[in-house]
Amino acid sequence: MTGRTIHVETLARVEGEGSLYIKMSGDRVSDIKLKIYEPPRFFEAFLRGRHYSEVPDITSRICGICPIAYQMSAIHAIERALDIHVDPSIRLLRRLFYCGEWIESHALHIFMLHAPDFLGYPDVIAMAADHRNLVEKALRLKKIGNALVRLLGGREIHPISATVGGFYKVPSKAELEPLTADLEWALQASQETVEWTAKLDFPNFEQDYEFVALRHADEYPLNEGTLVSNRGLNIDPAEYEDHFTELHVKHSNALHSIIRGRGSYLVGPLARFNLNFDRLPSIAQDSAKAAHLKAPVLNPFRGIVVRAVELVFACAEALRILREYEPPPAPICEIPSRAGIGQAITEAPRGILYHRYAFNDRGLILTAKIVPPTSQNQKRIEDDLREYASQLAGWPQQEATWKCEQAIRNYDPCISCATHFLKLIVDKEP
């Protein structure tokens, strides 16, 4: 058995720019680099000197796919620094807003970025020629998520309404009402998506992961909770930096996160589902059970099914909020003028997103720290590939390369975020 090199120069169907290099000696991986060459944009540096009220508008620009996540983590961190507690209706609206992003982002990933791997197409457009109904369903689901975001936030990408203390403008109950019928359709389409994804062909590949996600007293996590893992982690988000650290490796413009003393870990749908199955609404639990999906799910390729279960959750949760919502007394609560430091973690579609800000008594940012989900998963993706590539040692080059790319897409990586992701190079060594 000779060695080989797998090299993917431009990773496709991921957000942002990365490449993959795997060097094999026989059936053993001797070197692996998930290379993120997306140019750095230095958000944490230029946020200094900006007023905290500008931060959600600026951080949303880190990512066009999950701008709400960047707004939510920023807003919660700043509110913790100011010791603000928003009205319960604002809390509900934020949850609804986040559900919109989850629906839009998960529908995009399941159908347009990941499904072509399972069905053997280069992209959703080629897939549409043979699976028109499926693609039309995907587009309608995505559109419904986007409609929710647009209604609350003004537009789909980089919405403008969320702010420290609330929203610039909140909707009336009557304005939200027309979304109900669409979300009821989306809920059913999501249940069908769970059934459909569960029937896909999954490689036999399981790993011993440390899963990290938020956990809330009685909800599936979005905006708040303690940070927990299946290996005993249970901390307040403010303690994040005591337990996690970032390494700067030469081959990547994104920092690698590790849990101190342990190493790589996994964030995102798999982690949330495995740690919070009991917090899913019964309709999402039933969907998972009917698809024989049981926590803990240890096969990352099944992430597509878990993402579909989360679609069921997001639609059901949005419908619940539409029923319960009453407008708050004021769109924005009263905000004290003071200096402060605050940290927050929220669940972006791809996993936990940590923000910390310190600002002075004029509200001007002194320091900022942002740890995106993809930089947290980066080391874990390399660890998966190290195992998976050796399983593929006997496979033809082209198929092995495709499979390695698919293993990366399991994580729905967002490279633009992580740089503030991938070429595949499989290097065969004699």
Place this chain on the structure above:
Amino acid sequence: MSSKGKSNSRRKPKIGVFKFASCDGCQLSLLDAEDELLAVVGAVDIAHFPEASSAMLKGPYDIGLVEGSITTHSDAQRIQDVRRQCKTLVTIGACATAGGIQALRNWKDVDEFIRVVYASPQFISTLKLSTPIAEHVPVDFELRGCPINKLQLVELIAATLVGRKPNIPTYSVCLECKRKGNVCIAVTRDEPCMGPVTQAGCGAICPSYDRGCYGCFGPMETANSASLANHFHYLGLPSDRAVRAFRGFNAWAWQFRKASEESQRQ
């Protein structure tokens, strides 16, 4: 994009999507055009769009959509190659058109920025400035916005395919705002509204959501930024607030650049 499903004998125009330093939001706008996407891909051949497809066909391309600003030596070289391969080159969004939010480095010491974010600065290679595509190669059309308006993108593709000028307004956000019947934020509140100097295209979203415009679409054709800066001064806004108003997602566009630098001197 695909070999499957192609039956037309007439050659479809080839589109390439190219990314530089950016958030991916503008190219995502194409996938977000849910109602138009299947029609668009029926009319063109998406030959290079890595975010959406693993099939990457070689150029030349009839239309190149370029997202992102130039911030590295290798990207400064890559854009030359992209230009050579594209018959018509269109920049999409504030990064490609004005340098983006990452152009805030242009007033700072980028080496210090690298030290703030990265533990091993020697691994990072970046240019001192974040610059728009037009500073490097000739650009045929610039589509504004942070993010772009997806319907303007569809209009631009449709117009380019038939060889007409795209119908993209160059007046200010104020006109869109008046049409919507919003109460004017610029004259009724003591907060900066960038509407009077900002190009239309978003649909005056911010004033419709009860806040001042923050300039996503960049300076309109005949923006009188100095006058607006004076107005901010007249409102009693501290000069650093005025500077920040012009230093957003289009900070490096010359009209906004000039206004922020003048406000800074005051």
